[in-house]
Amino acid sequence: MSYHFGRGWAKLIPYLLLLPGLFFYFLISFGPSMATAFYSFTDATGIRGAPVRWIGFDNYREFLFMGRASLDNLDALKRTLIFSFVVTTVQFTLGLIVALIVNQKLRFSNIFRTIYFMPVILGVVIQGLMWSLFLFPIGGPVAKLLALFGLRSEFLGGQPAEAFAWVIFIQIWANLGVTMMIFIAGLQTIPSELYEAARIDGANTWQVFTNVTWPLLTPSVNTNLLLNTIGSLQAWQLFLVLLGYRNGTQVLGYLIYATGFGQTSGSVTTSFRQGYAAAASIVLFLLVLVIGMTLQQYLQRREKRILG
Amino acid sequence: MSTPSSDNFPVRRIRWGVIGSYAVMIFFALLYLGPLLMLVNTSLKTMPSFMKDATSLATELHFENFREAWTKANFPRYLLNSVIYTFSATTIYILAAVFVAFPIARGYVKYSGVILTLFVIALFLPPALIPQFQLILNLGLYNNPIGYVMLFLVNPIGIVILVNYIKTIPRELDEAAALDGCGYARFVWTIVMPLIRPAIATVIVLHAIGIWNELIAPTIYLTSKEYYPITRGLIVFQGVYGSNWPTLAAAVLMLTLPMLILFLFLQRYIVSGLTAGSVKG
Numbered sequence: 266m267s268y269h270f271g272r273g274w275a276k277l278i279p280y281l282l283l284l285p286g287l288f289f290y291f292l293i294s295f296g297p298s299m300a301t302a303f304y305s306f307t308d309a310t311g312i313r314g315a316p317v318r319w320i321g322f323d324n325y326r327e328f329l330f331m332g333r334a335s336l337d338n339l340d341a342l343k344r345t346l347i348f349s350f351v352v353t354t355v356q357f358t359l360g361l362i363v364a365l366i367v368n369q370k371l372r373f374s375n376i377f378r379t380i381y382f383m384p385v386i387l388g389v390v391i392q393g394l395m396w397s398l399f400l401f402p403i404g405g406p407v408a409k410l411l412a413l414f415g416l417r418s419e420f421l422g423g424q425p426a427e428a429f430a431w432v433i434f435i436q437i438w439a440n441l442g443v444t445m446m447i448f449i450a451g452l453q454t455i456p457s458e459l460y461e462a463a464r465i466d467g468a469n470t471w472q473v474f475t476n477v478t479w480p481l482l483t484p485s486v487n488t489n490l491l492l493n494t495i496g497s498l499q500a501w502q503l504f505l506v507l508l509g510y511r512n513g514t515q516v517l518g519y520l521i522y523a524t525g526f527g528q529t530s531g532s533v534t535t536s537f538r539q540g541y542a543a544a545a546s547i548v549l550f551l552l553v554l555v556i557g558m559t560l561q562q563y564l565q566r567r568e569k570r571i572l573g
Numbered sequence: 574m575s576t577p578s579s580d581n582f583p584v585r586r587i588r589w590g591v592i593g594s595y596a597v598m599i600f601f602a603l604l605y606l607g608p609l610l611m612l613v614n615t616s617l618k619t620m621p622s623f624m625k626d627a628t629s630l631a632t633e634l635h636f637e638n639f640r641e642a643w644t645k646a647n648f649p650r651y652l653l654n655s656v657i658y659t660f661s662a663t664t665i666y667i668l669a670a671v672f673v674a675f676p677i678a679r680g681y682v683k684y685s686g687v688i689l690t691l692f693v694i695a696l697f698l699p700p701a702l703i704p705q706f707q708l709i710l711n712l713g714l715y716n717n718p719i720g721y722v723m724l725f726l727v728n729p730i731g732i733v734i735l736v737n738y739i740k741t742i743p744r745e746l747d748e749a750a751a752l753d754g755c756g757y758a759r760f761v762w763t764i765v766m767p768l769i770r771p772a773i774a775t776v777i778v779l780h781a782i783g784i785w786n787e788l789i790a791p792t793i794y795l796t797s798k799e800y801y802p803i804t805r806g807l808i809v810f811q812g813v814y815g816s817n818w819p820t821l822a823a824a825v826l827m828l829t830l831p832m833l834i835l836f837l838f839l840q841r842y843i844v845s846g847l848t849a850g851s852v853k854g
Binding site for chain 2: 384405
């Protein structure tokens with residue numbers, strides 16, 4: 266790693282020029298992330314200059330073990346896990362199927378690929394408003410389609426469980442393109458000779474998939490599973506656009522935001538309880554950490570077994 | 574293998590596969606284009622015709638929805654804000670990022686491996702939401718465009734993408750340039766930057782889309798309407814015109830179309846950014 270651009274003091278120039286980027290990172294991202302742990306033990310509010318007192322584990326105790334509110338919190342936690350599990354498994358499976366189909370290089374398949382990827386660039390606001398309109402309950406397209414089968418739905422305005430299910434659906438719709446693209450990138454690294462060899466050996470389509478495609482796709486499988494799991498555990502912005510802070514639909518990410526920055530839900534307005542929200546952040550962080558690490562361990566062992 | 578039926582069989586099976594593939598692709602395409610078409614159709618209707626039948630095709634084209642949305646929603650202002658935030662934060666970020674990524678990739682700074690790891694683990698750290706707010710508040714930058722832009726000067730994934738790309742550029746280049754008397758800063762600025770243009774484009778596009786589409790930060794940090802970016806503006810507009818779908822649809826569409834056009838040109842960079850590093854694991 267010899268440095269060619271001068272000696273002595275000149276060797277410090279790279280450090281000097283690296284500083285701004287590193288400084289921003291520590292100031293805005295890394296530092297605040299770490300400080301979340303500190304704030305979780307305080308009664309910080311969102312008011313400038315208000316005293317911040319150390320209150321030990323009170324926030325955690327209240328979050329987990331105090332009456333009605335903590336039951337709601339545990340419900341939100343359970344809902345976060347359900348959301349993450351359903352989104353990850355469905356998005357993973359559909360993403361793989363769509364990638365395999367699009368990757369056949371049929372005519373127009375590039376156009377289809379572009380169409381599926383489209384929502385990724387539009388962002389949650391447009392994604393959410395688009396679907397609010399598409400799910401218009403009075404004579405909207407989906408409502409009409411359901412009516413053909415004699416079904417009715419209030420969609421996003423319906424029962425909490427139903428509204429929640431629609432958010433899951435839209436979340437998958439919005440991010441399927443990323444999963445698909447990662448799989449396609451993986452599929453394109455598999456040498457075509459392997460497929461030909463398998464065919465010559467008399468393997469059928471399913472055997473080719475299980476013996477060639479699936480094992481060689483391991484890196485993309487790992488990336489997708491990890492990204493989807495971690496991403497969906499932390500995702501909540503579509504809830505904000507589609508439902509607002511509605512009882513029976515909250516996930517942890519939204520709960521953190523709502524308790525930290527005040528949020529009106531029906532007649533209940535929460536105040537700026539930032540210490541409490543920080544404690545909820547740490548709970549979510551631990552959830553992500555435990556699930557992410559376990560998954561990572563498993564995927565690494567599996568990769569070793571398959572790819573040697 | 575020589576009987577006619579088994580000779581025909583593979584041909585027919587492949588055909589079915591193709592038809593099935595198109596059926597699946599078209600089904601999914603409808604799922605993706607449907608909401609977009611509904612948006613277009615609704616934006617061209619009047620409110621009474623929408624209430625009468627939400628899905629009927631617009632028979633007359635009512636472009637006044639667009640005019641109404643454009644003027645009433647204060648869109649020009651919000652759009653300008655979004656452009657300013659996105660442009661300034663992305664420019665500062667990318668300049669700083671190249672000078673972080675280059676010495677790390679080359680090992681020109683001590684502990685470059687450790688520094689890179691610091692950026693990589695950012696994905697797994699606790700949400701920074703609360704302390705970030707306390708920081709901005711105590712710096713007196715709440716409801717201040719400068720404070721808002723500051724939030725977007727960080728993007729760890731971009732650093733990783735740049736480092737990986739810079740590693741593919743031969744080291745001999747550094748030596749040769751140094752022998753010719755080229756200084757470090759000038760080398761990075763005039764020689765490295767042009768060489769890593771594809772990676773820079775990818776990172777810029779990823780970062781800019783993130784800022785453009787951001788909804789939470791403006792909701793938390795900007796209270797004055799004159800500072801709102803377009804995302805927040807749209808949500809506020811929805812709050813006021815939520816039941817007037819033709820106007821709201823026109824507003825949403827006016828923001829969707831430019832993004833879609835841009836997307837068609839930039840797709841390559843977005844895809845390479847999102848799939849970066851995924852193949853190697």
